[in-house]
């Protein structure tokens with residue numbers, strides 16, 4: 577925005593007006609931003625283009641969770657989810673169209689990666705969420721479609737805009753980036769002191785099982801990953817990491833797994849989120865048995881770990897990541913096929 581001011585030969589202070597109007601107040605009509613000089617508005621009209629993603633499908637769950645499918649300028653679609661909580665809404669943001677990681681429990685993985693999202697496309701998701709919720713989104717989680725650290729530059733810029741007090745003004749404590757374990761990306765977050773929380777989608781306690789469900793583990797095995805997480809915490813001082821563990825019935829939910837997880841978490845400042853798998857049509861895995869789930873959690877709690885079971889929200893709608901997109905695609909195909 578400073579560049580725009582320089583190019584239009586107006587005072588740099590107008591970059592702040594522009595930033596606040598767009599990022600903080602969601603204004604997309606440049607002519608409605610009264611503080612901007614005519615010269616700058618004309619320059620913006622001549623040299624930039626704007627777009628607002630179209631909502632191409634949406635679903636609302638009985639628990640209030642809303643899932644939106646947003647169409648970008650090139651027609652590619654991504655999901656964003658609005659999850660209500662106590663007095664605040666958490667929005668789940670996508671960072672890529674599809675994903676290259678190939679986790680075997682994830683529907684998004686089945687279509688592979690189409691492309692990275694731009695920073696603007698991530699900002700546009702927040703703007704769409706804010707518009708729909710009367711600006712009540714308080715937390716952002718980068719846990720939607722895509723591996724955020726595979727799109728580091730654009731994601732880092734988005735995090736900076738989201739947490740800029742003169743931009744979207746989210747507290748860095750309320751922005752969480754979730755990775756499947758890309759060690760070089762975790763190290764970059766450290767070096768750049770990226771203002772957000774880190775979540776690790778761990779999901780297994782042995783390399784044999786983890787490599788089977790998250791192929792990236794073959795390149796970045798558990799021991800190296802945990803070493804990187806320890807370094808991250810040491811470097812960031814007061815930070816805790818969030819460890820996500822999707823429990824797949826009969827695969828990673830045994831007593832031995834729980835005990836190994838306790839060992840892996842030894843000395844780590846962390847909260848463990850246990851996420852019972854939510855099967856979708858055609859999925860290869862099952863939800864764990866409730867008794868198994870309780871036993872698993874108890875082992876962690878007895879070892880003084882902070883462990884919380886988080887049921888997937890919006891279970892009565894297409895709640896799994898990528899499911900709404902898949903369903904819409906299938907029904908479009910069927911409609912065209914029947915013409």
Ligand code: SF4
Pocket residue numbers: 675676677678679682683684685720721722723756897
């Ligand atoms: S779980 Fe996340 S990282 Fe794994 S394939 Fe799905 S979107 Fe990608």
